[in-house]
Amino acid sequence: MEETSPPRSDHPVIALRGATASLGSRPVLRGVDLTVRAGEVVALLGANGSGKSTAVRSVIGQVPLTGGDLTLFGTPLRRFKEWHRVGYVPQRTTAAGGVPATVREIVTSGRLARSRFGLPRRADREAVHHALELVGMADRAKDSATALSGGQHQRVLIARALAVEPELLIMDEPMAGVDLASQEVLASALREQVARGTTVLLVLHELGPLEPLIDRAVVLRDGCVVHDGPPPEAVGQHALPGHDHVHPHADDTAPATLGTGLLS
Amino acid sequence: MEILTYAFMQRALIAALIVGITAPAIGIYLVQRRQSLMGDGIGHVALTGVGLGFLINSSSAWAGPVWIATFVAIAGSVAMELIRWYGKTRGDLALAMLFYGGMAGGVMLMNLSDAGSNANLSTYLFGSITTVSAQDMTAICVLAALVLAITVGLRRQLFAVCQDEEFARVTGLPVRLLNLLIAVTAAVTVTVAMRVVGLLLVSALMVIPVAAAQQISRSFAVTFALAVAIGIGVTVTGTATSYYVDVPSGATIVLFAIAVFVLFTLLAAPLARKRARAAAGGADGCTLEVPGSRAPADDVRV
Ligand SMILES: Nc1ncnc2c1ncn2[C@@H]1O[C@H](COP(=O)(O)OP(=O)(O)O)[C@@H](O)[C@H]1O
Numbered sequence: 001m002e003e004t005s006p007p008r009s010d011h012p013v014i015a016l017r018g019a020t021a022s023l024g025s026r027p028v029l030r031g032v033d034l035t036v037r038a039g040e041v042v043a044l045l046g047a048n049g050s051g052k053s054t055a056v057r058s059v060i061g062q063v064p065l066t067g068g069d070l071t072l073f074g075t076p077l078r079r080f081k082e083w084h085r086v087g088y089v090p091q092r093t094t095a096a097g098g099v100p101a102t103v104r105e106i107v108t109s110g111r112l113a114r115s116r117f118g119l120p121r122r123a124d125r126e127a128v129h130h131a132l133e134l135v136g137m138a139d140r141a142k143d144s145a146t147a148l149s150g151g152q153h154q155r156v157l158i159a160r161a162l163a164v165e166p167e168l169l170i171m172d173e174p175m176a177g178v179d180l181a182s183q184e185v186l187a188s189a190l191r192e193q194v195a196r197g198t199t200v201l202l203v204l205h206e207l208g209p210l211e212p213l214i215d216r217a218v219v220l221r222d223g224c225v226v227h228d229g230p231p232p233e234a235v236g237q238h239a240l241p242g243h244d245h246v247h248p249h250a251d252d253t254a255p256a257t258l259g260t261g262l263l264s
Numbered sequence: 265m266e267i268l269t270y271a272f273m274q275r276a277l278i279a280a281l282i283v284g285i286t287a288p289a290i291g292i293y294l295v296q297r298r299q300s301l302m303g304d305g306i307g308h309v310a311l312t313g314v315g316l317g318f319l320i321n322s323s324s325a326w327a328g329p330v331w332i333a334t335f336v337a338i339a340g341s342v343a344m345e346l347i348r349w350y351g352k353t354r355g356d357l358a359l360a361m362l363f364y365g366g367m368a369g370g371v372m373l374m375n376l377s378d379a380g381s382n383a384n385l386s387t388y389l390f391g392s393i394t395t396v397s398a399q400d401m402t403a404i405c406v407l408a409a410l411v412l413a414i415t416v417g418l419r420r421q422l423f424a425v426c427q428d429e430e431f432a433r434v435t436g437l438p439v440r441l442l443n444l445l446i447a448v449t450a451a452v453t454v455t456v457a458m459r460v461v462g463l464l465l466v467s468a469l470m471v472i473p474v475a476a477a478q479q480i481s482r483s484f485a486v487t488f489a490l491a492v493a494i495g496i497g498v499t500v501t502g503t504a505t506s507y508y509v510d511v512p513s514g515a516t517i518v519l520f521a522i523a524v525f526v527l528f529t530l531l532a533a534p535l536a537r538k539r540a541r542a543a544a545g546g547a548d549g550c551t552l553e554v555p556g557s558r559a560p561a562d563d564v565r566v
């Protein structure tokens with residue numbers, strides 16, 4: 001009697017309802033609803049400071065919610081233990097720490113979700129190698145992370161998230177400060193993940209080369225959702241609701257778009 | 265090797281060796297998460313423990329102060345960790361209060377006790393390796409084994425937490441527990457190293473070997489091994505030197521460590537050039553060998 005071919009559960013992968021959160025004494029999320037279903041690619045858009053990172057960090061439990069509720073794969077966050085199903089790319093400009101570490105060492109730490117206190121196995125090494133190949137960094141595996149360019153740092157961070165072979169990939173501005181060549185590499189890596197059925201929630205500043213992959217866009221403004229639906233057709237912010245007049249595409253970088261306050 | 269015929273020097277060298285291993289082993293994680301000075305802070309707080317030990321148990325100079333210092337250092341390091349979690353913006357001021365309060369409290373308590381003379385104070389501040397007793401050795405060995413088991417046994421987990429705490433949380437690691445473990449391990453290391461290099465110089469032995477090692481290494485694993493090797497090298501030679509030349513062991517060890525750091529820094533540039541040449545040379549080798557065997561094909565390609 002099974003009609004749906006992929007074994008997909010009924011629960012949304014992420015269900016955030018009426019979420020409120022504060023940083024310091026400042027309310028940053030003021031009732032955010034965000035649902036991501038299995039296999040969906042959802043872009044979270046909004047101006048700097050609109051609460052995109054806070055929303056994403058509350059989804060992974062890094063920022064505690066002061067109200068509302070959150071389930072991951074149908075399990076309330078408090079009881080959620082299956083972290084090997086989640087890959088996370090935090091908003092960073094560097095993958096390096098205070099001590100030299102090779103690209104492989106950093107990406108290997110992503111596997112800990114599967115082999116938490118056990119010894120690394122062959123499957124772990126293969127997954128790390130595969131993740132590095134996906135982002136085109138396999139030849140740099142033995143290099144120190146400090147010797148990388150901005151785009152390469154971002155690729156390493158993404159490989160670290162992919163190493164766990166996640167069902168849900170959460171990325172916070174993975175394209176920030178990334179040169180065009182790296183953007184293409186990352187877009188193709190992401191395309192491959194999406195083709196395999198990975199669910200993706202990604203924070204973006206502008207849709208860019210990822211635009212064709214995105215099923216739905218959620219736009220935040222001052223901690224509230226102001227748009228949830230198909231991604232804006234035009235490049236960047238021009239076609240977002242709340243914008244008075246539509247600019248031609250070529251006007252992409254014009255400061256006039258600041259008026260929306262959406263993606264400044 | 266007449267130095268090895270004295271029991272007190274045997275103990276001193278073994279204690280130095282142990283500190284040379286353990287201090288960089290935990291120090292590397294502090295440096296990795298850019299908290300190089302945490303060891304220094306713990307050292308300051310531990311002084312209050314030493315003072316308290318003198319005040320409570322002035323008859324037994326060793327057993328009292330060291331165990332109480334260990335306890336107070338652990339409490340202090342846990343407090344620092346809690347301040348890091350909850351302190352947010354005023355966290356560093358709270359840490360400053362803790363550091364200076366710990367130092368002042370130690371000096372005050374020491375002076376209130378009968379046994380705590382200034383001379384006694386300075387053996388804790390700057391180390392007095394030749395006064396390490398047989399019971400001390402047992403305590404040092406047990407604590408050091410604990411430190412080593414944690415820093416080596418949990419290296420993958422600690423690496424992840426210190427490299428990127430937020431990411432580590434999403435792997436499902438018990439990040440807070442591991443952070444507390446690092447804090448407690450650092451505190452234990454401080455009290456183990458206290459007799460050898462002194463509370464004021466403990467942090468140097470946690471940080472400088474790591475700083476030296478990372479001048480020439482590219483991976484965490486190599487940095488770890490090299491830092492421990494440097495730690496062993498400077499503590500053992502420093503202790504031996506202090507025996508022959510009659511200079512304080514702690515200061516000698518730290519100056520040796522700085523000398524190694526300078527040496528490695530000077531080596532870093534030529535080494536990087538050599539590596540770059542090796543990489544370029546490897547590439548040349550490939551393109552040069554090809555024409556040797558298949559010259560026509562290569563001509564066509566060009
Ligand atoms: N640690 C913090 N303490 C207090 N306020 C913060 C902190 N981090 C961010 N904020 C504030 O929260 C708001 C949302 O930040 P964030 O979620 O990072 O925005 P975005 O990712 O959309 O640029 C901003 O106004 C910012 O000033």
Ligand SMILES: [Mg+2]
Nearest residue numbers: 052053054091
């Ligand atoms: Mg952000």
